[in-house]
Amino acid sequence: MDNILCRGSKRMMKLPTMLSHFFLSINSIPGQYDRARVFYLSDFLRINSAVAHVTDTILSTRSPEITIIQLKIRFILTQSDCSRIAKSVARAMATHKVGAAEFEIIPEKFSKCSPADLLVHAKQFNDFFGACPDAFAGLTRLWLNNMRFGELDIHNILSTCKLLESLRLSHCDSGFNSMLQLEHAQLTELEVEFGKFEAVELTCLPKLQLVGYKNWFNSHKYPLYFGFVRQLSKLRLAKSGSCSTGTLMFSQFLGNVPSISDLHLDFQSEKIWVLPESPKLLRPVLSNLQHVNLDHLPEGCDLAWTMFILEAAPSLKELCITVWDHWCVMARDEEFRKRNGYCEKADVEWKPHAPDFKHKNLVKLTIYGFQPDGIFVRFIRCVMEHAVNMAEIPLHDRKVCLRCGDLDPKMKCPSRYPRNADERMQIIEELGMSLPAMVRFLS
Structure with missing residues (x-):
């Protein structure tokens, strides 16, 4: 080069x-x-x-x-x-x-x-x-x-x-609770990280294709408002949620952008800040969704709530889930957590609206942080029950961060990821797979 x-x-x-x-x-x-x-x-x-x-x-x-x-x-x-x-x-x-x-x-x-x-x-x-x-x-x-x-x-x-085609603002704003309104004829990518905006309003960005927003300041209102963004297809949101963090209702938040095909949500190992809604409300805004990445889901919590996406997104082809308590970036001091309103781990409530629904387009389910316990086994079996054309299920061990290696190993439970053939075959039997080749252990 x-x-x-x-x-x-x-x-x-x-x-x-x-x-x-x-x-x-x-x-x-x-x-x-x-x-x-x-x-x-x-x-x-x-x-x-x-x-x-x-x-x-x-x-x-x-x-x-x-x-x-x-x-x-x-x-x-x-x-x-x-x-x-x-x-x-x-x-x-x-x-x-x-x-x-x-x-x-x-x-x-x-x-x-x-x-x-x-x-x-x-x-x-x-x-x-x-x-x-x-x-x-x-x-x-x-x-x-x-x-x-x-x-x-x-x-x-x-x-x-x-x-300008790409604008990135890191720790930039116009003061506490300021509103950022954007108009531009050529901009295709926008990334906002931190800052103290109350909201970012995408007023008129006819060529905008990708938006990323990390750690927005306001906890009670939607971080983004979508105006004329007819080509927007990729949305990336990341936030370390606390007890006061508002919950996003996609039926309202994405009501003006049904064109989203690629959705990446990073929960940074803390509170889940999206609300599972009924497919009747969500299908109009998630009908074009094809790729979903749910990152840094907290360990030990049920994964069943993510099924609301399958119910509401009939075009979904790939779902990637990463379960990881990333300790070197999480707030671990108990007093600090209490003082700043961090939540204890809690399962998100969800009940299927159509227990027998069939999803015909999902072909790949990828999981990082897989552990041989009931949470993961139940979840994979649930997905398989509904995704009738599933072709590939790659299962990875926990992701590795070199900085986390400096922590006391006693603070974190060691991984039980299946390493040998017998352990892996046992998992496949628990999953009830008729086609073992569909499951791939990749760590």
């Missing part, structure tokens, strides 16, 4: 100028709380200056006849470096020889930002943005981090970035 990963070394300057893909990056996020923070951050700022220098050199010396297919630049928000990068990119764009162009912009202080920090970062970005509009006008992807904008700032950004 003809990509460039810039690390500030002099040898980068000797690379040929005939390349068509460039990734110029500070490589990782500056550490803010290391004991040697001053030196650590200064190293990143030095590398950031090198990124600006290499960007300027490469873009100013290459032949204007050669098209840059992809240009991705990841840099820290410092005035002199930003200006140099943007001016170099703007000059290259003026030749009409730049295809996809992406900025990922990181403020100097990246973690544990105060409200004042967020305002300062937004002010720095707005100054940069206002000084270099030509560079932003040609961007196709933009990723902003840790900024608190004014009421019209994001609207102004989108108005200038007319070619």
Whole structure:
């Protein structure tokens, strides 16, 4: 591949100028709380200056006849470096020889930002943005981090970035309980992570295909409102639910987007925040659903409630379920959990509305975190009873996180995933499978 990963070394300057893909990056996020923070951050700022220098050199010396297919630049928000990068990119764009162009912009202080920090970062970005509009006008992807904008700032950004296809906002908002309204003719992907928006309103985004929202702030109202989004097909939602987290009723939440075909819900090993509803209410909004991924379901809880999706989504082809108490990202301190309203594990109530219904399109059920107990066996048998054309059931052990290895092993029950042929055959017999080849043990 003809990509460039810039690390500030002099040898980068000797690379040929005939390349068509460039990734110029500070490589990782500056550490803010290391004991040697001053030196650590200064190293990143030095590398950031090198990124600006290499960007300027490469873009100013290459032949204007050669098209840059992809240009991705990841840099820290410092005035002199930003200006140099943007001016170099703007000059290259003026030749009409730049295809996809992406900025990922990181403020100097990246973690544990105060409200004042967020305002300062937004002010720095707005100054940069206002000084270099030509560079932003040609961007196709933009990723902003840790900024608190004014009421019209994001609207102004989108108005200038007319070619923008992907927008990602991490820890960005316009203040507590602010409303973000989005309109854009070209945007196809939107990702929002954290932030303090009361809601994000997708007013008019005719080409939008994918929306991701992680850890929305407001607990009682819907995080997204769907306006004119006729091509929206992929929806990804992730939240660590507490006792006060509102429950999503898909019949209302997705009432205006029956085009969703790919749904990914991540519960982050905490409360289930969707309500199983009757197929009569849900079928109009889930009729086109083909792929569902239910991630980080809490261990030890019944899985039967997920059957409401099968009842209401006749076009569903694949269902993937991950059961995992991911301990290194969960809140484990009991006092902290009580203080912040975390719930104890509880089963979600569900009763089949049509006990004898048959699902003709589901062909694959994938389970991560499979354990040889009644919860999983009952669930698989239930799915098999209704999915008459099932062809494949891959069963995986718990997912592995290297950080979790630092925890006391006594805190977590060891996996009992079947390892040998006898254990696996016993599971197949418990499932009552007439075709053992359908079940595959993959861990």
